[in-house]
Amino acid sequence: MIDWQYSESIESPEIVSIKKKYSNYIGGKFVEPKSKKYINTISPSTEELLSKVPLSNEQDINSAVKAGKEGLEVWSKLTPNQRSRYLFKIARLIQERSREFAVLESIDGGKPIKESRDFDLPQVAANFFYFAGWADKLDLSWATKSLKPYGVVGQIIPWNFPLLMLAWKIAPALATGNAVVLKPAETTPLTALLFAEICEQAGLPPGVVNIVTGDGSTGSLIVNHKDINKIAFTGSTQVGKLIQKSLAGRDVGLTLELGGKAANIVYEDAAIDQAVEGVVNGIFFNQGHVCCAGSRLLLQESIHDQFVKKLEKRMQSLRVGNPLDKNTDIGAINSKEQLDKITGLVNEGVEDGGELFQTQCELPGNGFWFRPTLFTNVQPSYSIAREEIFGPVLTTLTFRTPEEAVEIANNTEYGLSAGVWTEKGSKILWTADRLDAGVVWANTFNKFDPSSPFGGYKESGFGREGGRHGLLSYLKASS
Amino acid sequence: MIDIKKTYKNYVHGKYVRSESGKTYTKELKNEVYELPLTSKKDIRDAVTSSKDGYKKWSSTTPYLRMQILYRLSEMIEGNKESYVELLMDHGLTKQKAIKDIDESIQNIVWFAGLADKWEQLAGNLNPVSEEYFNISHQNPIGVIFSLSGSDVSLNELLMSILPSLTVGCSVISYSEENSVLALKFAEDINNSDFPSGSLNILTGKFENILNDVSKHVEINLVALHKELGNDGLKAIEQNASESVKRIVSKPSIEGLSSILPYLETKTVWHPKGT
Numbered sequence: 001m002i003d004w005q006y007s008e009s010i011e012s013p014e015i016v017s018i019k020k021k022y023s024n025y026i027g028g029k030f031v032e033p034k035s036k037k038y039i040n041t042i043s044p045s046t047e048e049l050l051s052k053v054p055l056s057n058e059q060d061i062n063s064a065v066k067a068g069k070e071g072l073e074v075w076s077k078l079t080p081n082q083r084s085r086y087l088f089k090i091a092r093l094i095q096e097r098s099r100e101f102a103v104l105e106s107i108d109g110g111k112p113i114k115e116s117r118d119f120d121l122p123q124v125a126a127n128f129f130y131f132a133g134w135a136d137k138l139d140l141s142w143a144t145k146s147l148k149p150y151g152v153v154g155q156i157i158p159w160n161f162p163l164l165m166l167a168w169k170i171a172p173a174l175a176t177g178n179a180v181v182l183k184p185a186e187t188t189p190l191t192a193l194l195f196a197e198i199c200e201q202a203g204l205p206p207g208v209v210n211i212v213t214g215d216g217s218t219g220s221l222i223v224n225h226k227d228i229n230k231i232a233f234t235g236s237t238q239v240g241k242l243i244q245k246s247l248a249g250r251d252v253g254l255t256l257e258l259g260g261k262a263a264n265i266v267y268e269d270a271a272i273d274q275a276v277e278g279v280v281n282g283i284f285f286n287q288g289h290v291c292c293a294g295s296r297l298l299l300q301e302s303i304h305d306q307f308v309k310k311l312e313k314r315m316q317s318l319r320v321g322n323p324l325d326k327n328t329d330i331g332a333i334n335s336k337e338q339l340d341k342i343t344g345l346v347n348e349g350v351e352d353g354g355e356l357f358q359t360q361c362e363l364p365g366n367g368f369w370f371r372p373t374l375f376t377n378v379q380p381s382y383s384i385a386r387e388e389i390f391g392p393v394l395t396t397l398t399f400r401t402p403e404e405a406v407e408i409a410n411n412t413e414y415g416l417s418a419g420v421w422t423e424k425g426s427k428i429l430w431t432a433d434r435l436d437a438g439v440v441w442a443n444t445f446n447k448f449d450p451s452s453p454f455g456g457y458k459e460s461g462f463g464r465e466g467g468r469h470g471l472l473s474y475l476k477a478s479s
Numbered sequence: 480m481i482d483i484k485k486t487y488k489n490y491v492h493g494k495y496v497r498s499e500s501g502k503t504y505t506k507e508l509k510n511e512v513y514e515l516p517l518t519s520k521k522d523i524r525d526a527v528t529s530s531k532d533g534y535k536k537w538s539s540t541t542p543y544l545r546m547q548i549l550y551r552l553s554e555m556i557e558g559n560k561e562s563y564v565e566l567l568m569d570h571g572l573t574k575q576k577a578i579k580d581i582d583e584s585i586q587n588i589v590w591f592a593g594l595a596d597k598w599e600q601l602a603g604n605l606n607p608v609s610e611e612y613f614n615i616s617h618q619n620p621i622g623v624i625f626s627l628s629g630s631d632v633s634l635n636e637l638l639m640s641i642l643p644s645l646t647v648g649c650s651v652i653s654y655s656e657e658n659s660v661l662a663l664k665f666a667e668d669i670n671n672s673d674f675p676s677g678s679l680n681i682l683t684g685k686f687e688n689i690l691n692d693v694s695k696h697v698e699i700n701l702v703a704l705h706k707e708l709g710n711d712g713l714k715a716i717e718q719n720a721s722e723s724v725k726r727i728v729s730k731p732s733i734e735g736l737s738s739i740l741p742y743l744e745t746k747t748v749w750h751p752k753g754t
Binding site: 464 | 711722723734736
């Protein structure tokens with residue numbers, strides 16, 4: 001008999017050199033924070049201290065916005081073709097240093113190297129390439145000359161796809177002729193600071209991209225800065241609402257990419273094995289730290305038992321562990337705080353009466369981990385069926401008719417994404433038309449491309465990122 | 480012979496109704512004095528209920544039919560041109576300006592009528608993704624719009640606060656202060672043009688009375704302000720709106736394709752290609 005002993009395959013962290021302490025990147029220079037304060041960034045898979053990054057205060061944000069205004073002066077005087085070339089150059093440099101970024105992303109954020117290497121980084125480069133080509137074609141994009149850049153844009157991004165969210169924000173902003181002040185998330189600042197080196201390498205004019213680190217207080221300083229012309233935020237609906245409120249009455253543009261609670265609808269005539277794969281990818285990709293995760297599985301009643309059985313079997317084969325192991329499917333939960341939130345909601349789900357299934361796997365001793373989790377026998381009123389868990393937790397609901405499936409799917413204040421599984425084309429189109437969601441994946445899930453617009457309906461925010469539509473988030477229509 | 484004077488009422492769900500509050504406000508023109516409905520919180524709630532139903536009907540009307548209904552509106556106004564000119568002159572406009580305003584109004588209705596079955600082709604597209612997927616971005620109307628009309632007395636200005644969102648399939652609650660008599664007269668032509676009930680409701684009154692109710696109402700999807708509000712007014716609206724991530728547009732562009740963009744939600748659908 002063959003011994004199927006597991007042998008690990010660890011990506012070497014040697015390629016990355018993490019400094020003991022980092023500086024902000026303002027006006028083309030790495031500058032120590034005037035606040036003289038720092039925050040620790042740790043590896044969520046080992047809890048080891050990795051480095052310290054600035055906790056930027058008002059003076060730091062003032063410098064960054066001032067540098068942004070100066071950068072804008074230079075940037076707006078370049079020809080569109082020159083702006084395009086800078087973006088192409090950045091894209092190339094990212095490709096060249098791709099492995100270094102991927103390893104750093106996995107160390108700082110906890111996501112499996114398989115995903116940072118094969119998904120995040122290729123997408124990062126692709127976003128810069130895609131928007132590079134728009135920079136000198138804006139006049140063709142929406143057939144109107146009334147669209148102008150905002151000016152200095154404040155961008156606040158989350159910790160789930162740190163560098164990819166940076167690319168989603170910076171690439172279109174620069175392509176449309178804006179300058180940016182970007183704040184990466186508190187727990188995942190390192191790849192953004194490494195990206196600053198790319199800006200330097202590309203010879204980007206000083207001040208066009210400014211990167212400042214910090215916590216929520218730093219983000220709030222950016223939002224409330226008097227010289228900011230637009231805010232682009234990706235994060236929770238709760239914080240998005242606060243930002244919208246802070247900007248009330250001010251002539252500042254805003255786009256919000258907020259939370260979600262996507263329904264993944266599986267009809268009885270779906271290709272079941274493919275659907276199981278898709279559902280697994282839909283919720284367990286990136287530890288479920290995905291705003292568009294397919295966190296509500298809607299199963300047609302007739303296939304419920306068969307589907308759940310297959311799903312549990314497939315879940316059992318997911319490998320949880322060291323993010324740098326190339327075999328790892330599910331890495332570390334990003335932070336202790338997030339782990340506590342997931343644990344709290346799952347406990348609530350059990351108390352409410354949900355039936356819990358968790359895979360039996362060994363978890364590492366240190367770090368933050370959560371087993372792939374499935375709830376069945378869930379009522380739509382349970383918190384686990386309503387609130388965004390942002391973790392590897394799937395809840396299952398059932399329906400009888402397509403009308404009922406759509407009603408349940410839309411019965412949420414969110415409207416970011418949805419999935420539909422059926423082999424019947426007309427049913428896909430019928431369902432997709434009726435779902436209140438910015439992205440509908442039919443017989444697939446969690447697919448992304450820089451040319452494909454992404455963003456939500458309702459309380460999932462407004463504005464789109466990616467594609468021709470994504471340009472509008474950084475262009476102001478003047479009448 | 481004693482003159483017969485028209486009583487103007489709000490236009491809600493295809494019917495002419497008084498404010499449930501019974502309250503009115505006075506609008507004095509050169510030759511006539513009107514008592515107009517002073518819209519209350521309850522009136523707004525009724526209008527939203529109607530608009531939700533109107534949205535279902537209007538957004539599921541085919542673009543081909545929406546085009547014809549909009550075109551019919553231009554026919555109605557053309558037929559009543561003289562009475563519009565008279566009313567505008569009663570507001571103090573010269574005859575020449577009044578005629579120009581109505582001509583421009585008709586021209587814009589015809590333009591938007593023709594856009595009803597084309598905007599999806601202009602605002603949506605296939606996306607060339609790098610894998611074997613069919614990927615298309617198309618648009619849905621955003622839903623129920625509350626639109627505050629501008630302060631100039633002008634049918635054209637009133638129309639430009641309604642047409643862009645109505646054309647793409649939104650239902651509209653149009654609210655007028657200064658334009659109120661004109662707006663309520665315009666309701667009669669809406670009523671004669673085969674619009675489904677609730678697709679366009681027309682109310683008048685003092686905006687400050689209902690500002691909070693409108694901006695807090697979770698079933699209004701977007702508030703469009705075509706009038707400069709004091710900073711406090713805009714601030715209050717936007718603060719209230721943030722509670723439900725409601726969209727607010729202030730003095731939106733009314734030019735070409737950019738006029739309709741705020742009223743659209745982009746939906747992107749993916750499907751694998753394969754054998």
